[in-house]
Amino acid sequence: MMAHPRTDIRLDLAALVTALACVTGCTENKPAPAQVTPEGAEKKADTKVLAKGAEALQDLSPVRALDYYLDGFHVMKDDTSLHMEAHHYCRDLNEEFTQCVIFDGTVASANLIGIEYIISERLFEGLPEDEKPRWHPHNYEILSGQLTLPGIPEVAEKKALEKKLNSYGKTWHVWDTGHVGHPRANALPVGLPLLAWSYNRDGEAPADLVAGRDERTGISTEERRRSRADLAPLARPQRGVDDIRSAFPGASGAPAGVSGK
Numbered sequence: 001m002m003a004h005p006r007t008d009i010r011l012d013l014a015a016l017v018t019a020l021a022c023v024t025g026c027t028e029n030k031p032a033p034a035q036v037t038p039e040g041a042e043k044k045a046d047t048k049v050l051a052k053g054a055e056a057l058q059d060l061s062p063v064r065a066l067d068y069y070l071d072g073f074h075v076m077k078d079d080t081s082l083h084m085e086a087h088h089y090c091r092d093l094n095e096e097f098t099q100c101v102i103f104d105g106t107v108a109s110a111n112l113i114g115i116e117y118i119i120s121e122r123l124f125e126g127l128p129e130d131e132k133p134r135w136h137p138h139n140y141e142i143l144s145g146q147l148t149l150p151g152i153p154e155v156a157e158k159k160a161l162e163k164k165l166n167s168y169g170k171t172w173h174v175w176d177t178g179h180v181g182h183p184r185a186n187a188l189p190v191g192l193p194l195l196a197w198s199y200n201r202d203g204e205a206p207a208d209l210v211a212g213r214d215e216r217t218g219i220s221t222e223e224r225r226r227s228r229a230d231l232a233p234l235a236r237p238q239r240g241v242d243d244i245r246s247a248f249p250g251a252s253g254a255p256a257g258v259s260g261k
Helices: 005-026 045-057 121-125 139-143 154-162 205-218 222-225 229-235
Strands: 068-076 077-094 097-103 112-119 166-175 192-198
Touching: 068 166, 068 192, 068 205, 077 112, 077 192, 077 205, 139 229, 154 222, 154 229, 205 222, 222 229
Parallel strands: none
Antiparallel strands: 068 077, 077 097, 097 112, 112 166, 166 192
């Protein structure tokens, strides 16, 4: 029986990534633990059994369709004292629209803390003017090396992120389980949702936050920045680059290709 052609393509792509990993080598990628354990009684045995049965019998396609893991950093737009690492699990619905769920770690017990939608420059330009201030630019995140796909060979990672150049994200955090200076925050999702923003200049992201991610994943943000420098000619000026600039008076400089409009 002939295999479905799409399946063959996906298997071929998976084999290619695996082969590249063998050639280029893989960095050590340690799991990121959940920031807090939620309040509540421990699961009972029958609850666990019901969950296992549901997993076997129900169609969980929307969850299983999540394709890849993006790791980056967020600051809250209306409270720029809140900085955190954000673990995105994403699916590209098409070439111009991506949806992600955000967790506070990479382990099975990680807590769901937010969502992000990513759209192309073309879709962003079609938004109403009063909607655009809710969408943050991505070029600094990509060209600075801050945004990564841990565990993916660098050549494949770079190609994937090239597709995200000039894109915008709308991100809501609904649970602060921990941030810089307060690693164990709220044991329950209290308070109002917070609109997250991107860093757009050197010195805005706390150095310890980036260094901690790099140490855990075996990634060098600075090396990623250098290797992505040739993507700069593809980057166009973006809205929102200066939206939180006044909150970081000591920050200055950015990779070539990062500019506001």
